[in-house]
Amino acid sequence: MAEARGSSIRLRVLDTVTDGALKQLDLDKVLEVLLQRSRELFRVDTVTVLLVDRGGTQLVARATTGLEEEVFQGVRVPIGRGFAGRVAQQREAVQIERVDPSTVVNPLLWEHGLRVLLGVPMIAQGELTGVLHVGSTSARRFTDEEVDALQLIADRLAVAVYVDRTRSERAAAALLQESLLPSRLPSTPGWELAARYVPGAESGVGGDWYDVFELPGERIGLVIGDVVGNGLRAAVVMGRLRSALRAYALEYLDPAQVLGKLDRKASYFETATMATVAYAIIDTATCRMSLAVAGHLPPVLAVPGEPARFVPVPVGPPIGFDLGVSGRRGTGVDLPPGALVALYTDGLVERRGEDLDAGLELLRGTVGPMGPEEACSRVMAAMVGDRPATDDIALVAVRHSA
Missing domain, CATH: 3.60.40.10 (PPM-type phosphatase domain)
Structure with missing residues (x-):
């Protein structure tokens, strides 16, 4: 039964990340669509994307569903500290079953009653672009199949972020060069x-x-x-x-x-x-x-x-x-x-x-x-x-x- 469920979630995630309609959307809409679908697929209470800042030292909350305050308040997490910072530093999946000041640096997570978190790195072209994490207010253990499935979504988001950032940087650099x-x-x-x-x-x-x-x-x-x-x-x-x-x-x-x-x-x-x-x-x-x-x-x-x-x-x-x-x-x-x-x-x-x-x-x-x-x-x-x-x-x- 568990094997069938694991195979099922992987297939559904593959259908989601290969949806051709995503190619027609801008980055904000891609984030919105994939985060909402992730919340439904993994049956979690929150899904959040934090992106690496320009200096490469911090993660900044960019998009979320279920925990909108993170974006509204401009939450920042130093790479290497806390849960998301650890995912970014190690560039591998991290799962925690205790959400409190000893494991995370963002108080909004435990204040909202989250009990478990699963985070995976977003990497494109060998470059860390951010961290995707999901959280649940109920005690549970994410399976290996769910970890792999979440990584698929993170990989798709990483590509979208990388392409958008590259295009924006080239345009900004050209405008700056021309102005100077x-x-x-x-x-x-x-x-x-x-x-x-x-x-x-x-x-x-x-x-x-x-x-x-x-x-x-x-x-x-x-x-x-x-x-x-x-x-x-x-x-x-x-x-x-x-x-x-x-x-x-x-x-x-x-x-x-x-x-x-x-x-x-x-x-x-x-x-x-x-x-x-x-x-x-x-x-x-x-x-x-x-x-x-x-x-x-x-x-x-x-x-x-x-x-x-x-x-x-x-x-x-x-x-x-x-x-x-x-x-x-x-x-x-x-x-x-x-x-x-x-x-x-x-x-x-x-x-x-x-x-x-x-x-x-x-x-x-x-x-x-x-x-x-x-x-x-x-x-x-x-x-x-x-x-x-x-x-x-x-x-x-x-x-x-x-």
Whole structure:
């Protein structure tokens, strides 16, 4: 009899999770439908889904039936603590037959008279997305078949959450990236500017950025940077670094000092973050560029009558992890009339299976003392052509046109 009942609940759960109609529903409706069906199938009093927060350290009540207060009150459970935290940490089913402060951290569970709980992890693509648990006010023991059946539902929910989160993060990252790139480049007499940004076809929007801004004292600030990683998190970190660098640029005249301050800020507040950055200041009165580089590829300089060359700047360690504690150094170069400088991210010159030096040499041979818009067009045609970029590409060109 028990074996027949176990087989029966598995078949009913399979019918539920393979229902084609679920594909047409958004995440909220999928949660609502599957939680209500789970409550009926397992004959329990509560069914709850808690999702892993962005920081990956807590579970947040996202949907429930029978215990709506959990969602209304924004219940949070640290991963590793209590019943749900234990399910998340161990990534395996957990069943408890005593619900009190010694076994759970959420008082709503024992206040509602729950006597038993069964929880299973929600995992998709190897990533923990949350925990699904059911509870009963009557004493009972969930069978192995019921545990397996609940895991089937958790797996279906995990996929729905993963897809929804991935789609939302990509859209949010794209919007954030677009909002942080300069809507227009400064118009400074005697200096022309152009830029390109292309998100990677494989990685999607990431942490590459460029920035150009006017500074007091007839100066122009140029920034090119690349936060390690991709997606929403990289874009958010990029936005914070961009804003911090702009603030430091108003306070300090030396690009090396600005990168030193940015490194300290990132190392202290942006834990587990690394970025490469090149920051240059062009003094339009003296026609001289001062430059500092943190782990980034050096700019290309093309002066009329001379072969294009990479600016010989000391390359310090990347931003983050207190790697630049020994100090940062910069350099200065003259920009005579007709000179063009191109700053870029590594996505422009790196290709899987191809030599980086070959990519750099191709870039150097393409850049010349031409207009910045023409330079960007030629560089993108030579370096990208008809192949989609696998990584983000940012490119900024500035020419002394006086």
